[in-house]
Amino acid sequence: MSDLILFWHRRDLRISDNTGLATARKQSPKVVGVFCLDPNILERDDIAPARVTYMIGSLQSLQKRYAQAGSQLLILHAEPTQAIPKLAIALKAKAVFWNWDVEPYSQERDRTIIEALKEKGIQFLEKNWDQILHSPDDIRTGSQQPYTVYTPFWKNWSSKPKAKPVETLENAEGLTKAEKEIAEASGVIELPSAKDLGFHWDGELVITPGEAAAQERLEEFCASAVNEYQEQRNFPAVEGTSKLSAALKFGVIGIRTVWQATLEALENSRSDETATNIRTWQQELAWREFYQHAMYNFPQLAEGAFRDPFKNFPWENNEEYFQAWCEGRTGYPIVDAAMRQLNELGWMHNRCRMIVASFLTKDLLINFQWGEKYFMQKLIDGDLSANNGGWQWSASSGMDPKPLRIFNPASQSQKFDFEGEYIRQWVPELRSMDAEYLVTGKISPLERHAVGYPDPIVDHNKQQRLFKERYQQQKSQT
Numbered sequence: 001m002s003d004l005i006l007f008w009h010r011r012d013l014r015i016s017d018n019t020g021l022a023t024a025r026k027q028s029p030k031v032v033g034v035f036c037l038d039p040n041i042l043e044r045d046d047i048a049p050a051r052v053t054y055m056i057g058s059l060q061s062l063q064k065r066y067a068q069a070g071s072q073l074l075i076l077h078a079e080p081t082q083a084i085p086k087l088a089i090a091l092k093a094k095a096v097f098w099n100w101d102v103e104p105y106s107q108e109r110d111r112t113i114i115e116a117l118k119e120k121g122i123q124f125l126e127k128n129w130d131q132i133l134h135s136p137d138d139i140r141t142g143s144q145q146p147y148t149v150y151t152p153f154w155k156n157w158s159s160k161p162k163a164k165p166v167e168t169l170e171n172a173e174g175l176t177k178a179e180k181e182i183a184e185a186s187g188v189i190e191l192p193s194a195k196d197l198g199f200h201w202d203g204e205l206v207i208t209p210g211e212a213a214a215q216e217r218l219e220e221f222c223a224s225a226v227n228e229y230q231e232q233r234n235f236p237a238v239e240g241t242s243k244l245s246a247a248l249k250f251g252v253i254g255i256r257t258v259w260q261a262t263l264e265a266l267e268n269s270r271s272d273e274t275a276t277n278i279r280t281w282q283q284e285l286a287w288r289e290f291y292q293h294a295m296y297n298f299p300q301l302a303e304g305a306f307r308d309p310f311k312n313f314p315w316e317n318n319e320e321y322f323q324a325w326c327e328g329r330t331g332y333p334i335v336d337a338a339m340r341q342l343n344e345l346g347w348m349h350n351r352c353r354m355i356v357a358s359f360l361t362k363d364l365l366i367n368f369q370w371g372e373k374y375f376m377q378k379l380i381d382g383d384l385s386a387n388n389g390g391w392q393w394s395a396s397s398g399m400d401p402k403p404l405r406i407f408n409p410a411s412q413s414q415k416f417d418f419e420g421e422y423i424r425q426w427v428p429e430l431r432s433m434d435a436e437y438l439v440t441g442k443i444s445p446l447e448r449h450a451v452g453y454p455d456p457i458v459d460h461n462k463q464q465r466l467f468k469e470r471y472q473q474q475k476s477q478t
């Protein structure tokens with residue numbers, strides 16, 4: 001066996017602040033990266049072109065970072081349970097290290113790979129967490145149960161000391177020429193483009209791929225917008241949030257680095273008000289972690305409703321309504337603006353994610369899993385835990401003590417897009433209409449037809465009554 005440690009990147013496309021990679025480098029000077037394009041993931045029907053494009057761009061940048069450090073990032077495109085052990089055996093690697101993931105598929109895949117490595121006496125890292133600040137096994141209620149409610153989770157989670165960023169891989173030995181030939185014979189390929197993989201995204205990405213861009217975005221956000229985050233994050237027409245979600249999903253930036261930046265911002269804050277804004281952003285980072293812990297502890301979340309009344313809920317699942325929702329043609333301006341933003345950018349503002357999710361489930365009476373899947377097909381930041389968490393929260397089927405939250409599209413627009421700026425940006429046929437009509441949605445059929453904008457496909461008040469009735473019925477039966 002050689003000194004080689006293969007470091008398998010998955011949701012940690014960076015060489016800075018990477019716990020598993022830093023451990024590998026401590027144990028050997030010879031560390032080579034590997035990324036496996038997994039057909040089990042890429043061939044699913046919920047993969048967004050924007051997401052793959054961002055991932056490939058970040059892999060390109062990771063390859064450059066490895067080259068600068070003196071090593072390589074190898075690319076495979078094959079079933080990982082076979083390809084990873086095969087490469088490790090061919091290169092006589094002494095170890096394959098990687099960072100653990102919360103998703104059910106990843107855990108199953110990793111267990112299979114661990115068995116194959118064990119058989120050959122190749123070392124691995126047991127349960128090394130990197131993408132979250134605390135292990136899901138460590139944050140427990142007084143009776144040692146995982147949390148199902150966010151507020152007590154936050155209290156416990158935020159009271160625990162957080163690890164500092166770990167050191168960047170500055171230098172490492174790579175493969176020799178002979179080893180490179182062995183790697184190629186074992187399936188290593190050139191990094192394909194997203195188009196080569198069948199994913200076409202010609203638009204601009206909401207965030208530039210790669211570590212440097214994510215770091216820059218973090219610094220920029222922490223120097224300015226974070227100071228007004230609490231209020232500004234609610235207005236979809238304002239650039240009030242970090243847009244770091246894709247970088248966090250793929251681990252293009254380390255969560256310890258992000259947390260450290262919030263602590264520095266707190267230290268530099270000049271007023272209680274600013275500090276409150278920064279703490280609010282910290283709470284959003286904790287939501288991300290809450291949903292990841294939830295997915296790890298309750299993997300059944302990925303399969304459907306968490307709460308009983310929703311397990312057999314009589315959804316109507318009207319295909320035409322669903323199509324209108326997907327295309328931004330519901331006749332509700334704020335809903336349509338949001339869906340068109342999603343279709344065009346591969347990203348949607350959080351306030352609008354909540355509005356459209358409530359609309360799909362409470363107004364259109366469509367199973368939240370349809371919306372969950374559509375989001376995954378479009379989002380650059382699409383992430384099982386966060387997306388499922390957001391959808392189950394909006395549908396009232398998940399971990400939430402307030403089951404009957406129903407968003408009224410008109411009052412949401414009146415509060416958060418009162419000048420209709422966001423609506424005008426994304427629904428251009430309504431551009432010349434007064435804000436009053438845009439936000440209330442009280443646009444006459446004549447005016448709608450004149451500009452080619454549809455009539456409302458359902459009546460909000462009627463539908464929400466219907467939803468409540470069905471919910472009460474289900475509740476009484478469970």
Ligand SMILES: Cc1cc2nc3c(=O)[nH]c(=O)nc-3n(C[C@H](O)[C@H](O)[C@H](O)COP(=O)(O)OP(=O)(O)OC[C@H]3O[C@@H](n4cnc5c(N)ncnc54)[C@H](O)[C@@H]3O)c2cc1C
Nearest residue numbers: 241242243244245284288350353381382383386387390391
């Ligand atoms: C129906 C629905 C679906 C969602 N799907 C996803 C998804 O697939 N991927 C995803 O990353 N987020 C998802 N979210 C959460 C949230 O909308 C996005 O994280 C946020 O809009 C990303 O923008 P940002 O990076 O500017 O966020 P910021 O406001 O700057 O927040 C910072 C980071 O905290 C995390 N975060 C913020 N809010 C949440 C939240 N409610 N839940 C979990 N993490 C959060 C994200 O990593 C985000 O990048 C969803 C929310 C809803 C209501």
